[in-house]
Amino acid sequence: MGKRSTRPMTGDRACVITLVHGTFARDAPWTRSDSALSTSLRRAGCQVTQFAWSGRNSHRARSDAAQGLVEHLRRQLADHPRARHWVIAHSHGGNVALHAADRLRAARGGASRVTTVALATPFLHARSRRITGWPLFIIVLFSALLVGSASVTAVAGPRSAADVALVVGGGVFAAILALCAVGAFLHRRSLRPGWRSRLIGAIHAPTARPDEVVVIRAAGDEASGLLAAGQFVGWLSAAATRLLTSLWFWTLLIGLPQLAVVVSAVTGHGGRFAINLLLYGFTAPGLAMVAVVAAMAGSAVVFGIDGPFAGLVASCSAEAAPPGTATLVQLEPRTSVTRSGLAHSSLYDDEQVIGYILSAVRPSAQS
Structure with a gap:
């Protein structure tokens, strides 16, 4: 008989979520285990993990981060082979997540069990x-x-x-x-x-599919200025x-x-x-x-x-959505912001956003 693997079998999890921060936000509070989003997801039956990258504002940094996220997701897929996997990413973390999911899909022959939720992401297009x-x-x-x-x-x-x-x-x-x-x-x-x-391929956002990419934006977000x-x-x-x-x-x-x-x-x-x-x-x-x-x-x-x-x-240009047919959720202008005074930095703490994410992941968490 062959040697038995010592890797713990944790494939009973039905929903595994990875949180990815944005530019210059390596220690973003919303990705911590005690954040409102993380707490709500765990209560819904999901396993929540964090992926940290350099957070530098460069094409090279985002490309390197995408490869690191690929390795992270591969480990999660191996540990939870029957689970539905989600990546919730903020700002430029959404570009990192889309490229990682695209590389993973290509390596797996087109199959993917990873859905990306991009919060206030300026999607990069390159011609x-x-x-x-x-x-x-x-x-x-x-x-x-x-x-x-x-x-x-x-x-x-x-x-x-x-x-x-x-x-x-x-x-x-x-x-x-x-x-x-x-x-x-x-x-x-x-x-x-x-x-x-x-x-150009490393910069240009991959083509989105409606069942694999969800884009959530709020009117009045400071990132709108970057988009313009x-x-x-x-x-x-x-x-x-x-x-x-x-x-x-x-x-x-x-x-x-x-x-x-x-x-x-x-x-x-x-x-x-x-x-x-x-x-x-x-x-x-x-x-x-x-x-x-x-x-x-x-x-x-x-x-x-x-x-x-x-x-x-x-x-190059920054657009409100990636190419393809992503699911777009446009919120009304925000009435409250974080202590920093930035609406862009409070989207992940918004009760409406958390509620939408829970409604999306709950079916897989309870399956």
Whole structure:
């Protein structure tokens, strides 16, 4: 006879729940055993566990957390093979939970016994973008000219408002380049062939199914501001991509300064006037173009420190729901908040929310 396993057989549990905190909330009180939600779930017959991750605001941190949650859920599935498993996640923890459930589903051949309840989650969407060829060359050229000119002006000392604008613009762009370098360092182990598609896949929320994903939101949640900002910068990023790949844009950008030089020569103005026209006529649209590029890269800053790096290959936005057909529960505006004064940080303590979650998990808890 083979050796008998020493793992305790606890498969009699019908409902197992994992609580996942959000960004910068590793020790979130609502995930503790004495919280209102945990207490209510245990009284309903569920086993409640917690999953802690770094809580850092970056694509890399959320991706690493999703893999850690996969391992946690695998252990729970092995210990409770006949139970119904739930993940209740708050804020960006919802993105972590969706990716974990998707990876687990893929590893199990499409089968899943895990349902995700996402509380006030800004679901991340990512669309691939690629700028190559001569547009990329000119972008790099103008970027080098901007940073170089700003550096020289800063060393020599700004003497006009235009000089100050040049230094500030160059400094902002240099900071974005530095963030891109930080993002590349964070993802250095993944920079192999196919890294673009892997990065986009790690950011983009998996397609939801109505029986596997429940989204609960409250009107007036502070996260609504992040959603609005994320949607705006996503639109701005997509618009900038269309602009930078437009032949008309580059024709005007390069042609107008040359036309200014020709006009100055025909009208008899001096060489100094022609040079000024060339410099200002070429620099002004050039700086506008670089500002657009900076907006493209900087638009992803709201998604984490490695957001600008991801913004080089993807247009990102934050949406109220994941792709697919999730079950959406929209609550009325909140009348009470936590001591912190944030509605976003009280959703998991709301009696209406707890009641809805109990009504959803109770059938499996009593089966």
